[in-house]
Amino acid sequence: MKRHEFLRELHKVSGNRNYLEIGVNDGRSLRLSRVPTIAVDPAFKVVTEIRCDVHLVKATSDDFFARDNPFVHLKGGRHPLRNLRRGRRPLGYWRRTVLDLSFIDGMHLFEYALRDFMNIERYSDWTSVIVFDDMLPRNVDEAARDRHTGAWTGDVYKIAEILARYRPDLVAVPVDTQPTGQLVVFGADRRNTVLRDRYEEIVAAYDVPDPQKVPEAIIERAGAVAPAALLGGGFWRPLARARALGIGRSRGWEALRAAVSRVASGG
Structure with missing residues (x-):
């Protein structure tokens, strides 16, 4: 399955109510969205029809996240609330934006992708994807930090090892999409500061000169899950329901973690 086919189906099964895309390029992945969307790229050149309510931001992702309330354009962005189900909030109460589905395809260097993840997680929840x-x-x-090929992934592949080492609380599933695979992460926790606290340490450890020593497991796609298997997992409907009902992490995450892990392990 090609990456855009996988993303199209992911939009369907995840039940996302909003979407963030980092790295727009010509808009081929952006056109898959049908929900309120924010798309960020310092040099986008969209050449395809976009069929969603989208706010295109011409900026680097670092500059975008540095803005005050960057997600004001999304439904559920910062605005006063009245008569919430659990009672009225005092005047001046603002609802926190929660991102349902985010796609990181910006600068192809691990430290940029890591910063994007850290920033996105601040606006995510355990039901986010x-x-x-x-x-x-x-x-x-293809994995070189200094691009010298047509097709180029850079060293973003290091993110899988970084998350496994520093954030074992997450479930990160490598997916065998064409041409160069994806990683789907579940269980975001905006309260977790490990990556922010140890960012400089991580960069110092993983920023090495070319040629990169890419693990054979990465090249051979060992352990990567078939896209159809992940999309067909029985956890998507409960995940969307938990999100809609506002079920807390303590009540829902362990069951979701177990269900996703079974699919990832081929169970």
């Missing part, structure tokens, strides 16, 4: 693109380079040249 975060997708990294270009996670399974096909050869060492």
Whole structure:
């Protein structure tokens, strides 16, 4: 399954009510959205019809996240609320934006992708779905930090190891999409500051000169899940229901974690 086919189906099964895309390029992935969307790219050149309520932001992702209330354009952005189900909030109460589905396909260097994830997680919840693109380079040249090939993933593949090492509380599922794979992350926790606290340490450890020593498991796609298997997982409907009902992490995450892990392990 090609990456855009997978993303199209992911929009359907995830039940997302909003969408964030980092890295727009010509709009081929953006056109898959049908929900309120924010798309960020310093040099986008959209050449396809967009069929959603979209706010296109011409900026780097770092500059975008540095803005005051960057998600004001999304439904549920910062605005006063009245008569919430659990009672009235005092005047001046603002609802926190929660991103349902986010796609990271910006600068193809691990430290940029890591910062994007850290920033996105601040606006995410355990029912959010975060997708990294270009996670399974096909050869060492394609994975170089300094681009010298047509097709280029850069060293974003390192994100999988970083999350496994520093954030074992998450479930990160590599997906065998064509041409260069993706990583779908579940269980975001905006309260977790490990990556922010240890960011400089992580960059120092993983920023190494070319040629990159890409693990054979990455090149051979060992452990990558078939796209159809993940899309067909029985956890999507409960995930969307928990999101709609506002079920807290303590009540829902462990069951979702177990269900996603079973699919990821081929169970």
